[in-house]
Amino acid sequence: MLIKKPDSIKSSQITPESIYRNRRQFMKAGLGLAAVSSLGLPSIAQALEYDIPTDLPQYPGPEWMRAQLTAAVRNEALSTTEEPAPYYNAITHNNFYEFGTDKRDPVRKAQNFKTDPWTVEIAGEVAKPGNYNLEDILKPHTLEDRVYRLRCVEAWSMVIPWLGFPLADLIKRFEPTSKAKFVRFETLVDKDQMPEQDSIFSTIDWPYVEGLRMDEAMNPLTLMAVGVYGNALPPQNGAPLRLVVPWKYGFKSIKSIVKIEFVEEMPASSWNIIAPGEYGFFANVNPEVGHPRWSQATERRLPSSLLSPNIVDTLPFNGYAEEVAQMYKGMDLKKWY
Amino acid sequence: MVLNLPFSPAIQARLRWWLLFLLPLWPLANLVGLGVSNDLGTDPAKFVVDEMGTWAINFLWITLAITPARQVLGWGWALKFRRMMGLYALFYGVLHLLAFCTFLIGWRSDLFFRELTERPYIIVGALALLILIPMGITSTKSMMRRLGKRWKTLHRWIYPASLLVMLHFIWQIRASFYEQLIYGLLLAVLLGYRLYLRYQR
Numbered sequence: 222m223l224i225k226k227p228d229s230i231k232s233s234q235i236t237p238e239s240i241y242r243n244r245r246q247f248m249k250a251g252l253g254l255a256a257v258s259s260l261g262l263p264s265i266a267q268a269l270e271y272d273i274p275t276d277l278p279q280y281p282g283p284e285w286m287r288a289q290l291t292a293a294v295r296n297e298a299l300s301t302t303e304e305p306a307p308y309y310n311a312i313t314h315n316n317f318y319e320f321g322t323d324k325r326d327p328v329r330k331a332q333n334f335k336t337d338p339w340t341v342e343i344a345g346e347v348a349k350p351g352n353y354n355l356e357d358i359l360k361p362h363t364l365e366d367r368v369y370r371l372r373c374v375e376a377w378s379m380v381i382p383w384l385g386f387p388l389a390d391l392i393k394r395f396e397p398t399s400k401a402k403f404v405r406f407e408t409l410v411d412k413d414q415m416p417e418q419d420s421i422f423s424t425i426d427w428p429y430v431e432g433l434r435m436d437e438a439m440n441p442l443t444l445m446a447v448g449v450y451g452n453a454l455p456p457q458n459g460a461p462l463r464l465v466v467p468w469k470y471g472f473k474s475i476k477s478i479v480k481i482e483f484v485e486e487m488p489a490s491s492w493n494i495i496a497p498g499e500y501g502f503f504a505n506v507n508p509e510v511g512h513p514r515w516s517q518a519t520e521r522r523l524p525s526s527l528l529s530p531n532i533v534d535t536l537p538f539n540g541y542a543e544e545v546a547q548m549y550k551g552m553d554l555k556k557w558y
Numbered sequence: 559m560v561l562n563l564p565f566s567p568a569i570q571a572r573l574r575w576w577l578l579f580l581l582p583l584w585p586l587a588n589l590v591g592l593g594v595s596n597d598l599g600t601d602p603a604k605f606v607v608d609e610m611g612t613w614a615i616n617f618l619w620i621t622l623a624i625t626p627a628r629q630v631l632g633w634g635w636a637l638k639f640r641r642m643m644g645l646y647a648l649f650y651g652v653l654h655l656l657a658f659c660t661f662l663i664g665w666r667s668d669l670f671f672r673e674l675t676e677r678p679y680i681i682v683g684a685l686a687l688l689i690l691i692p693m694g695i696t697s698t699k700s701m702m703r704r705l706g707k708r709w710k711t712l713h714r715w716i717y718p719a720s721l722l723v724m725l726h727f728i729w730q731i732r733a734s735f736y737e738q739l740i741y742g743l744l745l746a747v748l749l750g751y752r753l754y755l756r757y758q759r
Binding site for chain 1: 598602663664736
């Protein structure tokens with residue numbers, strides 16, 4: 222399925238600034254309490270309104286998820302006030318190598334990707350291992366809308382309004398043992414649905430795997446996302462369940478998760494296996510440590526145009542230093558990149 | 559590829575020249591068209607830089623293919639276009655560099671210097687372009703006459719330049735090496751042909 226941008230809509234018009242601004246003001250007025258809550262937990266349900274052009278694909282999600290999606294509210298405390306990228310750009314510019322290496326491959330090739338029903342295996346050093354339906358995993362959680370900066374290691378970035386819940390809440394439910402020092406994630410392997418997994422030219426040894434240290438996984442910023450722009454995740458964005466770790470390069474935020482494993486040793490992660498000199502396990506956004514291919518000092522905030530490339534300085538920890546820097550105290554971040 | 563048109567040989571030759579002169583401008587025209595209709599995608603800077611780079615490689619490979627095409631396939635007419643194709647390789651290479659400076663680093667000299675010193679793939683790419691520049695400058699007929707035998711020696715630098723370009727490309731492999739494999743195999747054939755001839759002699 223090829224999704225063409227309609228000529229009549231300029232990308233800048235897809236999510237008018239006024240809508241975001243107005244809604245935010247409205248929410249600030251109505252939900253002052255939610256915003257000042259130190260944990261950032263939303264307390265009053267108020268449907269989010271997003272301007273999604275009707276001629277672009279919609280992703281309402283499975284029936285059982287609707288009520289939870291529509292009940293989500295903005296977590297102001299943990300959200301950036303920067304303008305989110307237009308919906309069109311967020312759903313058409315993706316790195317999801319299971320569906321191809323071009324940024325437009327995922328939107329072209331993932332539209333029939335089956336994401337419901339979905340099972341997630343909880344495994345390893347945990348009191349309640351097992352295979353769980355996504356519906357059951359999601360049920361006890363209140364979804365929050367969080368606007369995060371997403372910084373790709375390729376030196377571009379986008380602002381994305383995610384819908385999800387803290388990974389910490391999920392972890393607590395399954396009761397990891399004292400041996401659980403790291404969390405390891407796995408993406409689905411399905412060669413019939415994910416064409417690039419069948420390619421002999423791929424450098425990735427499927428499944429795609431990622432990991433976090435336990436304190437990183439428990440950090441309030443770390444999100445398990447099931448939606449964007451007030452709706453379910455489009456398949457090209459990692460439906461139905463993905464990780465979002467906003468202070469790390471995007472490749473840490475693993476998509477279409479089928480396994481969450483609690484382990485004692487630092488797990489291998491896909492890009493670290495492919496090129497250990499280029500991609501570290503931590504992969505914290507750091508303008509001081511360049512990649513052999515990309516300076517990390519600046520980034521292109523997308524969408525950009527040729528007339529205004531939108532080059533901005535990259536911030537340590539992608540601007541989340543206040544929330545996360547203390548976890549890396551005493552660590553040489555040049556060594557542990 | 560030999561055009562058999564119902565025209566006199568002179569007109570045929572002229573038509574061929576215009577065709578082969580204008581056709582290589584298509585990628586640039588296409589890009590301008592996409593730019594005007596705002597269809598360069600979410601990351602137009604990257605897209606334009608990649609496109610220009612790809613066409614620089616394409617024309618470099620085409621330039622290298624002309625001698626084998628003439629000798630193996632008997633395309634005697636092709637030799638006339640070798641310099642033109644080489645100049646198009648340089649043309650797109652320069653556009654690639656200009657697009658990089660303008661759209662990716664916004665003419666920031668601090669970034670430019672860092673890219674040029676810290677990133678091996680950019681260093682080899684820049685070296686390849688540096689090699690192509692004197693070749694472009696000396697591509698006129700009067701220069702050919704003036705340089706005589708040395709012209710040929712100078713223009714043999716296309717071989718190291720092509721290897722540097724290949725390295726520039728290989729060092730950008732991320733999740734798939736498909737394109738690099740195709741271009742690498744083509745280059746192996748093109749350079750292997752020369753080695754084979756040398757060995758024969």
